[in-house]
Amino acid sequence: MNTISPLLLIYVAGGIHLGIIAANIPLPSLLKVRKKLAGVEGFIRQIFYVHWFYIVLVLALFAALCFGFPADLAGASTLGRFFSGFLACFWLLRIGLQWLYYDRGLRRQYVILDGLYAIALIMLTGIFVHAAMFPVR
Numbered sequence: 001m002n003t004i005s006p007l008l009l010i011y012v013a014g015g016i017h018l019g020i021i022a023a024n025i026p027l028p029s030l031l032k033v034r035k036k037l038a039g040v041e042g043f044i045r046q047i048f049y050v051h052w053f054y055i056v057l058v059l060a061l062f063a064a065l066c067f068g069f070p071a072d073l074a075g076a077s078t079l080g081r082f083f084s085g086f087l088a089c090f091w092l093l094r095i096g097l098q099w100l101y102y103d104r105g106l107r108r109q110y111v112i113l114d115g116l117y118a119i120a121l122i123m124l125t126g127i128f129v130h131a132a133m134f135p136v137r
Contacts, residue, residue, distance in 0.1 A: 006074040010131065013087075014062075014063045017059050020120060073087075084132040091128065
């Protein structure tokens with residue numbers, strides 16, 4: 001039976017992370033973040049932008065780990081398997097936040113982007129659940 005290589009799946013996850021990073025480049029303009037934060041106190045606005053930057057930085061780290069240590073994340077090492085389990089939980093939680101917490105009206109306004117993001121989240125969760133539960137040796 002032909003199966004998809006676990007290492008290939010980890011590379012795909014790295015690519016998805018890069019795609020999410022790329023989507024964050026036009027997102028502030030698309031969502032009119034500057035305009036919507038104009039009335040917010042400067043310090044709160046700074047916190048928002050710093051957190052956004054750090055989230056993108058963490059995504060870059062996730063992508064780098066996928067491309068730099070795919071065998072480990074696929075279960076060749078205990079630490080890699082643990083981190084794949086962490087990433088599975090991280091992205092599963094993010095699916096819940098996307099579907100249950102975020103503004104439904106805004107999500108409907110950008111239904112295609114929301115759908116693509118949901119697919120990315122499901123794929124990331126599935127890839128890392130698979131890596132954590134069925135490690136390569």
